[in-house]
Amino acid sequence: MRRLTTLFPSEFLEEHAEELGVVERDRKLQIPAFVWSFVFGFAAGERRTLAGFRRSYNSTADEPISPGGFYQRLTPSLVEYLRDLVERGLDEVAVPDAVDADIDRFKDVMIADGTVLRLHEFLADEYEARHEEQAGAKLHLLHNATEQTIERLDVTDEKTHDSTLFRTGSWLENRLVLFDLAYFKYRRFVLIDENGGSFVSRLKQNANPVITAELREWRGRAIPLEGKQLRDVLDDLDRRYIDVEVEVEFKRGPYEGTRSLDTKRFRVVGVRDEDADDYHLYITNLSREEFFPADLAQIYRCRWEVELLFRELKTQYELDEFDTSNEHVVKILLYAALLSLLVSRDLLDLVTEQAAEEIVFPPERWAATFRSHAQLILHELGEYLGYSPPPLLERLIEDAQKIHQQRPILQETLATATQPRCEH
Template sequence: MTIIAIKHQLMQFFNEALLEKMARRCGFTRRLRCLEPRLFILALIQVICTGNITSISHLHQQINGLMPEKKHRIQYRPFYNQLKKSALTDLVKILVKFAIAQFVEKHLIPPPKKFQRFKNILLQDGSSFKVHSALSDPFAYRFSPSLAAVECHMTMSLFTQAPTGMTITADTASERAYLPAPETLRDQLLLADAGYVDFQYFQQVSQYGGSFVVRGGQSLNPRIIEAKNAQGKPLPKLSNLKLKDITRRKNRSEVLDLTCRRDGFEFRIIRRWVAEERRYCLWLTNLSATEFTADDIMVVYRCRWQVELLFKELKSHTNWRGFATRQKSLVENLIWLSLLGLLLRRSLARRLLPTVSLLKAANNSCIWLRPILNGVLQKAWSEIGFYLQEAKEYLSQNAFKTPQRKIRKNSTLDECLEKINY
């Protein structure tokens, strides 16, 4: 994408009249003050994404330092009152959807042939972090009633490398309740961790024409209908046994491809013996063995690591450690602002350099991203092109993907997609 096209996208997204209209519609702005919505949102994104915030007061100080004129600077109390408004959550959620529609590329990753039957591949996961203990009532912590923690439930698209949905709950909330609705998964593939095993849900996904690959827990013990090894050779002696009945003494195959049944629902379990850890790893799926071998299923599941990387970037590079506040709405607002900032940072980095290392881009956002956002904040549109060109040159020299060591190469997304396409 050209520098001019990126500049026009930024002008459209941070249009003053549009942002004011959105803010009024969701109730965040009722009368226009010296610090209008555009300046407030832009400054928050810039500081959260490119600064080093240690507290809310530090956030306030840095935002005042960004204001283009003295009249836009705001005292701490009015700033705090604006930041804790519940209507700010609604505004930022709208902006997140707008950012996905405006910046996220629809076919960022060319799907391998085996993935072309899917409209999308969704990655599901949750991640928690502690907040002020005064919030232990709305944000209960699963390991201690006196502490508080927030759980973010994320659904992410593998093809666009961007979130498609996020929900914020207490750490004690069930992860399964925030899976995508089964009826929405027609012609889509869901990848999820062991905490999401729910056979009733899997059966509904299958009935609606969806697919899944989910990591299985060690407590699984369904009855086996048919068993094969990794090469597809039938193992009739294992039929009609329970999963836990198949010990290493009974069968020495490193990988087993098992067709199982539970309450009338048939599915596959891929079981692999991990010698280094002396335990089995399990994957459940409804993908057919004629299209996806046991090795394919294990490689497909590795793609789910992308949502873990997104959470790592969200928590490590958007100042979540500075969210020490007693206000529930303020915590939620800052998390949604962090997600909005991450979307902008990732999208701009990829547009400037398609082969960019997102980790390197996030680590150095204060160098390449801050001038761009500051130019937008100051309405220096004639200079934005120069800042974008400078950012492109910086990223091409300092944020390119480096070849992985052989020991780690198999875990990269490019390598996984290559193996599936083989």
């Protein structure tokens, strides 16, 4: 329990909540219990619901909170507060696993990616989707695979393009960035190169640059490629690897109202996929002297780390199941899921430290284990923090009773409707 309270000390949780106006000075709401109920507030096999979070709080804190008292706390201030906690946790916790590729020459390996979250259709105005009569948000992450941290996260509507949130600059120096096709843009690659950074990206299907040189010599009657466009010769090649220099055309940034055209030479590598009888094509500014084609393919597989992270968030933490039409609640549940992930990984580090060296903990299996024990952990954490919740019977009565006296229970309504009427 000390590990968790070091990650989020109670004093910090209370002081920051006051700063942002999440709680009043009378402290009727016990903010540490409130935060931890969001982190651990789900049981094995149960969907995340606001009522479930409230029950978790009532089973932990000294005094229960009413449904109205709980729901009125779900404000934009709480959104900002939970986001701050996520950012604090990101600085402390490793997410996800380390990269195995031998790329120590770089200061950091960065992975940019995003995933779509389907929302209630009533939120279509706030979170515009690509298709009509739908609502969708997008979670954008910039993952530092070297330090095993998430350096940046953003939440936008689905229509916001991933690439608009990636900023080039001097921070790229001596860093390697791995992109999927959503970030493909020649000008972006040029700016990374000019800032002293490196990149590897899949080559877009409609990209057809001119080959200016071959970077590998072939024996025999090899097909000459120089001067030809890349896509025009692929079907004629049967090599295991393609390794060429290409020239691309791009637009510079606006200057005095105009944007000039420019060219830049990069390297394109192809690795043959025998099953598909095709090539996986990558564009990069990494040199052949340091990285052979097979090395680039191996490096690009590091992107799978983020795909696994998104899959864990969606399968174990139900990140894409938002049954609410409240914009603020969507963000609260999103940050609650991220906090759950961060705390889960922090406990995984602790478990790994205590276990024998030969024991392996697959991330998704660990996530399922953590989730199934979440209520137990919350109970022990509450005891560690000194909380004395009401007796179990009192909590059962509180949670199970009808909330609104004027609202009939469904079974009562049906029973009344089906009773035979007496003739007068």
